[in-house]
Amino acid sequence: MQITKFSIPEIIFGRGALKYAALCAKRLGGEKPMVVSDPGLREAGWVSRLFDVLTSEGLQWCYYEDVVSNPRDTQVAHGALFYAEHKADVIIALGGGSPMDAAKGIAIVAGNGGRIHDYEGANRIHRPLPPMVFLPSTAGSGSDISQFAIITDTRRRLKMTIVSRTLVPNISIIDPVLLTTKPHHLVLAAAVDALAHAVESYVSIIASPFTEVQSLKAVEIIAKSLPRAAQEPSLPVLESLSIASTAAGMAFSNASLGADHALAHSLGGMFDVLHGEVHSVLLPAVMRFNAERALTKMAQIGKILTGKTWRNDRKAALAGIEWLENLFSSLGMKHRLRDLVPDSSHLPTVCRMASHDACLLTNPRPATWEDLLAICEEAW
Amino acid sequence: MQITKFSIPEIIFGRGALKYAALCAKRLGGEKPMVVSDPGLREAGWVSRLFDVLTSEGLQWCYYEDVVSNPRDTQVAHGALFYAEHKADVIIALGGGSPMDAAKGIAIVAGNGGRIHDYEGANRIHRPLPPMVFLPSTAGSGSDISQFAIITDTRRRLKMTIVSRTLVPNISIIDPVLLTTKPHHLVLAAAVDALAHAVESYVSIIASPFTEVQSLKAVEIIAKSLPRAAQEPSLPVLESLSIASTAAGMAFSNASLGADHALAHSLGGMFDVLHGEVHSVLLPAVMRFNAERALTKMAQIGKILTGKTWRNDRKAALAGIEWLENLFSSLGMKHRLRDLVPDSSHLPTVCRMASHDACLLTNPRPATWEDLLAICEEAW
Numbered sequence: 001m002q003i004t005k006f007s008i009p010e011i012i013f014g015r016g017a018l019k020y021a022a023l024c025a026k027r028l029g030g031e032k033p034m035v036v037s038d039p040g041l042r043e044a045g046w047v048s049r050l051f052d053v054l055t056s057e058g059l060q061w062c063y064y065e066d067v068v069s070n071p072r073d074t075q076v077a078h079g080a081l082f083y084a085e086h087k088a089d090v091i092i093a094l095g096g097g098s099p100m101d102a103a104k105g106i107a108i109v110a111g112n113g114g115r116i117h118d119y120e121g122a123n124r125i126h127r128p129l130p131p132m133v134f135l136p137s138t139a140g141s142g143s144d145i146s147q148f149a150i151i152t153d154t155r156r157r158l159k160m161t162i163v164s165r166t167l168v169p170n171i172s173i174i175d176p177v178l179l180t181t182k183p184h185h186l187v188l189a190a191a192v193d194a195l196a197h198a199v200e201s202y203v204s205i206i207a208s209p210f211t212e213v214q215s216l217k218a219v220e221i222i223a224k225s226l227p228r229a230a231q232e233p234s235l236p237v238l239e240s241l242s243i244a245s246t247a248a249g250m251a252f253s254n255a256s257l258g259a260d261h262a263l264a265h266s267l268g269g270m271f272d273v274l275h276g277e278v279h280s281v282l283l284p285a286v287m288r289f290n291a292e293r294a295l296t297k298m299a300q301i302g303k304i305l306t307g308k309t310w311r312n313d314r315k316a317a318l319a320g321i322e323w324l325e326n327l328f329s330s331l332g333m334k335h336r337l338r339d340l341v342p343d344s345s346h347l348p349t350v351c352r353m354a355s356h357d358a359c360l361l362t363n364p365r366p367a368t369w370e371d372l373l374a375i376c377e378e379a380w
Numbered sequence: 381m382q383i384t385k386f387s388i389p390e391i392i393f394g395r396g397a398l399k400y401a402a403l404c405a406k407r408l409g410g411e412k413p414m415v416v417s418d419p420g421l422r423e424a425g426w427v428s429r430l431f432d433v434l435t436s437e438g439l440q441w442c443y444y445e446d447v448v449s450n451p452r453d454t455q456v457a458h459g460a461l462f463y464a465e466h467k468a469d470v471i472i473a474l475g476g477g478s479p480m481d482a483a484k485g486i487a488i489v490a491g492n493g494g495r496i497h498d499y500e501g502a503n504r505i506h507r508p509l510p511p512m513v514f515l516p517s518t519a520g521s522g523s524d525i526s527q528f529a530i531i532t533d534t535r536r537r538l539k540m541t542i543v544s545r546t547l548v549p550n551i552s553i554i555d556p557v558l559l560t561t562k563p564h565h566l567v568l569a570a571a572v573d574a575l576a577h578a579v580e581s582y583v584s585i586i587a588s589p590f591t592e593v594q595s596l597k598a599v600e601i602i603a604k605s606l607p608r609a610a611q612e613p614s615l616p617v618l619e620s621l622s623i624a625s626t627a628a629g630m631a632f633s634n635a636s637l638g639a640d641h642a643l644a645h646s647l648g649g650m651f652d653v654l655h656g657e658v659h660s661v662l663l664p665a666v667m668r669f670n671a672e673r674a675l676t677k678m679a680q681i682g683k684i685l686t687g688k689t690w691r692n693d694r695k696a697a698l699a700g701i702e703w704l705e706n707l708f709s710s711l712g713m714k715h716r717l718r719d720l721v722p723d724s725s726h727l728p729t730v731c732r733m734a735s736h737d738a739c740l741l742t743n744p745r746p747a748t749w750e751d752l753l754a755i756c757e758e759a760w
Contacts, residue, residue, distance in 0.1 A: 001619060003394030010545070011590065014383030165390070209623045210391065213597045217589075239381060243589045 004208040006254050007165055008145055009134075009172045011246065015235070017175040018135060021050055021092060022057030024171045028131035030090030033061045034083050036103040037094040038068075041137055044181040050094055050135070062086040067095070067102045070159070070268050070275070072152045076105035076116045083110045083130070090131045093169075094178075096190070097141025097150075097275060100134050104149035104167050107132055116151050120160040122358060125167070132169035137178040139241035140190025140276055142197055142249030144172040150265060150275075158269035161358045168253065174246055176239040187233050187241070188226070188331055189276025194245040195222045195324075196279040199287065199301060200258040201251035203294040204362040211255035216304065218248035223305050230331045259367050259375065260286040262357035266350045273340050280333040281340060284325050285379040291317045293365035337379040347376045384588040386634050387545055388525055389514075389552045391626065395615070397555040398515060401430055401472060402437035404551045408511035410470030412440045414463050416483040417474040418447045421517055424561035430474055430515070442466040447475070447482045450539070450648050450655070452532045456485035456496045463490045463510070470511045473549075474558075476570070477521025477530075477655060480514050484529035484547050487512055496531050500540040502738060505547070512549035517558040519621035520570025520656055522577055522629030524552040530645060530655075538649035541738045548633065554626055556619040567613050567621070568606070568711055569656030574625040575602045575704075576659040579667065579681060580638040581631035583674040584742040591635035596684065598628035603685050610711045639747050639755065640666040642737035646730045651721050660713040661720060664705050665759040671697045673745040717759040727756050 012020055025033045033054060037047050042065060054061045064082050066075050083091070083106055091110075093103035105116050111129040112119070119125050134144035143149070149162045179187060195218070201207060202215035221244035228237045263286075264278040291298045291314070299313035302320025310316030328335050338344070351372035354360065360367060367375075392400055405413045413434060417427050422445060434441045444462050446455050463471070463486055471490075473483035485496045491509040492499070499505050514524035523529070529542045559567060575598070581587060582595035601624035608617045643666075644658040671678045671694070679693035682700025690696030708715050718724070731752035734740065740747060747755075 001394060003392065003397050006391040006393065008388065011386040012383065013386065013588070013590070014381060017383050020383075208393070209597075210393070210626070213593055213627070217593045246590070247593070 001208070004206070004210070006208065006210040007147065007168055008250050008253065009169045011172050011174065013174045013242070013246065015175065015177050015239070017173050018049065018178065019053055020173055021133060021135060022054045022059055024133045024173065025054070025059060025090045025092060026057060028090055028133065028170055030131060031059065032086070032088050033059060033090045033092045034086060034088035035061050035063045035092045035094060036067065036079065036099050036106065037065050038099050039065060041095050046094060046137065046178060046181070050092070062088055067099045069098050070152045070272055071098045071102035071105065072154050073116050074154060075102055076109060076151055079106035080109035090133065092133045092135070094135045094137065096136065096138040097143050100136065100141060100143035101149045101151060103132065103134070104143070105151045108149070108162070117153060117160065119162050122163040125164040129166050133171045133173065134169040135173045135175065135178065138182060138186060138190040139179060139238065139245035140193040142194065142245060142252060144169055144174065145246060145249030146253035148253065152269050158353050159265040161265060163358060174242055176235060176242040179238040179242065180235065184233060186276065187229060187238070188333065189274060190245070191222055191226050191229060191241050192279045192328070192333065193276045194218060194241070194248045196260050196283050197248035197252040197257065198222065199283065200260055201248065201255040202301065203290055203297050203364045204255040204258060205364055206362050207255040211251040214247040214251040216300070218244040218251065219301055219304050226327065226331070256362040257359040258286065258363035259289065259360055259372060262354040262360040263350070263372060263376065265357050265359065266354035267341065269353070270346060270350055271341050277334055277340065280328040280335055281337050281379050282375070284321050285375045287321045288378070289367070289371070289375050290363065290365050337376055344380060347373055351376060381588070384586070384590070386588065386590040387527065387548055388630050388633065389549045391552050391554065393554045393622070393626065395555065395557050395619070397553050398429065398558065399433055400553055401513060401515060402434045402439055404513045404553065405434070405439060405470045405472060406437060408470055408513065408550055410439070410511060412442065412466070412468050413470045413472045414466060414468035415441050415443045415472045415474060416447065416459065416479050416486065417445050418479050419445060421475050426474060426517065426558060426561070430472070442468055447479045449478050450532050450652055451478045451482035451485065452534050453496050454534060455482055456489060456531055459486035460489035468510070470513065472513045472515070474515045474517065476516065476518040477523050480516065480521065480523035481529045481531060483512065483514070484523070485531045488529070488542070497533060497540065499542050502543040505544040509546050513551045513553065514549040515553045515555065515558065518562060518566060518570040519559060519618065519625035520573040522574065522625060522632060524549055524554065525626060525629030526633035528633065532649055538733050539645040541645060543738060554622055556615060556622040559618040559622065560615065564613060566656065567609060567618070568713065569654060570625070571602055571606050571609060571621050572659045572708070572713065573656045574598060574621070574628045576640050576663050577628035577632040577637065578602065579663065580640055581628065581635040582681065583670055583677050583744045584635040584638060585744055586742050587635040591631040594627040594631040596680070598624040598631065599681055599684050606707065606711070636742040637739040638666065638743035639669065639740055639752060642734040642740040643730070643752060643756065645737050645739065646734035647721065649733070650726060650730055653720050657714055657720065660708040660715055661717050661759050662755070664701050665755045667701045668758070669747070669751065669755050670743065670745050717756055724760060727753055731756060
């Protein structure tokens with residue numbers, strides 16, 4: 001076994017855990033938190049709930065919400081200026097993957113200067129970041145756990161993958177109650193994102209025993225909870241999905257991802273599609289592409305998904321992929337690429353960009369841009 | 381589900397990982413590490429290997445090895461003076477549970493002043509500790525992962541349990557090669573300690589999905605690896621035991637332990653017995669005591685240990701306990717309490733002390749000191 005690293009934030013998990021946000025910020029030395037969130041969270045009342053918690057602990061705060069889905073380099077630059085102007089000293093992100101990734105981008109530029117583009121790739125951040133406390137409002141992105149930040153380069157129309165241990169927030173406060181105000185389709189899309197994290201990290205070429213156990217736990221929980229979430233997203237089900245998303249976050253943060261996420265980043269950068277909606281389209285095709293190269297592991301996933309014992313690894317692996325396709329279809333999720341992007345003429349460009357994504361490096365089967373194009377064509 | 385916390389150090393795991401010790405110390409701002417180890421590690425050559433690594437990165441170091449098995453309050457006090465006199469700025473522990481716990485005690489007093497006794501119990505440390513990098517040389521204690529430190533109060537002849545999130549080292553460097561020079565019986569004793577961590581944390585009343593998955597993984601690996609380790613402690617087997625010990629450490633650090641460890645601390649404080657040798661004696665009796673109150677979980681452990689499916693939870697639980705007793709016996713481990721302590725007249729005192737141990741608070745079945753005495757009598 002190669003030398004491996006495993007790094008996760010301190011985690012506070014449970015219903016009502018939002019109330020610890022101020023104490024956590026203070027424990028990290030914060031006196032003036034910058035809160036990063038978005039209009040949806042504000043309208044749902046969570047931002048003001050957070051303000052109340054901060055105020056009651058005597059903290060002054062400033063608030064930044066210029067964040068869209070697939071957060072942009074320009075928003076990061078504005079946010080870093082905002083942080084400096086308000087003399088903030090800790091960053092609290094409240095939201096899904098977009099506010100959390102925006103907050104990471106802001107932390108990078110606030111702590112290191114320059115432009116966010118300077119830090120694209122792996123391990124290019126050399127100075128400390130402001131302390132970060134993250135409160136995820138979706139069970140999927142795993143940004144509250146991971147050392148990844150994905151920021152859109154608006155000029156090049158691509159998503160930059162930034163990876164650094166310093167991007168692991170200091171504390172992740174996971175309060176499943178925040179999910180209760182989330183639109184139903186976003187809950188499901190986030191759960192599929194978490195499933196993709198679990199599957200891709202499990203078959204990653206740098207998976208370790210520390211990540212594999214988390215990947216499989218996440219697959220197991222999501223396979224059970226996703227159909228129930230589709231029926232009725234009760235708090236116990238949302239809590240289960242939060243546990244799974246956290247486990248998947250621990251796994252992919254340390255084992256990285258694969259071709260599905262490389263393509264998802266590329267598609268998201270070019271067409272601004274919702275990240276969570278890409279995986280129901282791409283994941284089965286990517287799993288089929290990888291199956292032969294990671295047959296034992298893919299069979300293990302198949303066994304968990306189908307809940308059956310299989311004597312033949314290939315059959316188990318393929319049964320798992322079919323099980324997923326049927327699930328996505330029964331949930332009414334998009335399952336053809338043509339439902340997501342306007343026309344197929346851009347696919348070669350998408351695939352060329354994806355072939356440079358850091359996530360592709362850990363895919364169990366090496367993939368050229370032509371391989372990726374074949375995957376996209378299968379999913380078309 | 382109650383609000384739960386999960387906190388672990390950054391982990392660097394693998395053969396040869398010791399070489400990262402200097403870089404880790406420097407990353408934490410260290411310029412003059414204080415190395416805490418013991419004569420056994422020095423004689424095996426590991427201490428000088430570590431010095432070479434530190435020197436080659438331009439670090440000056442100072443060295444402290446006044447540490448015995450079941451480290452003492454007096455050694456902690458001397459160590460804290462040593463840290464101050466040498467103007468050290470980071471603590472590197474290299475060794476088993478004893479040097480690591482001694483290093484934690486030294487860090488507490490170095491950072492907070494006073495005597496180590498001032499911090500007995502939970503959450504009584506209020507000021508920051510020096511950064512800590514730990515290199516475990518046994519796969520068992522979990523001290524490199526956990527928020528626990530156990531220090532002997534020499535006057536009261538008891539082990540003080542100190543619990544604080546600040547006792548989680550910043551970085552744990554787990555290099556299984558360090559285990560190759562460990563005497564065989566110590567490898568086995570440490571593995572049984574890790575197994576006790578896994579079992580007790582799994583049935584703990586504050587176990588969470590984040591700890592349970594680690595507990596079960598540890599049980600599974602140890603059940604497979606311990607018999608192989610008894611035959612031939614090859615590097616792959618030692619690596620597996622290290623993975624299991626790390627997983628068990630993640631679990632018990634966050635879910636705490638139970639009656640077996642409460643008694644082990646009390647026995648260790650009074651008779652200076654080797655901590656790792658207590659569990660083969662006590663764990664089966666404690667599992668029997670707990671079985672009815674945690675039957676589903678104990679059955680799960682039984683299924684993993686025996687590798688069989690059982691329709692009846694009670695039978696599965698008891699079969700697991702028997703499987704363990706047979707294993708310990710076949711390994712030639714001590715399995716009667718009378719083999720460990722001179723005479724039974726002190727047992728009431730041992731059990732009264734154990735009834736105040738913090739670990740007992742999370743045992744699934746409440747236990748009075750008389751209950752503990754009955755357990756000891758069963759194990760006598």
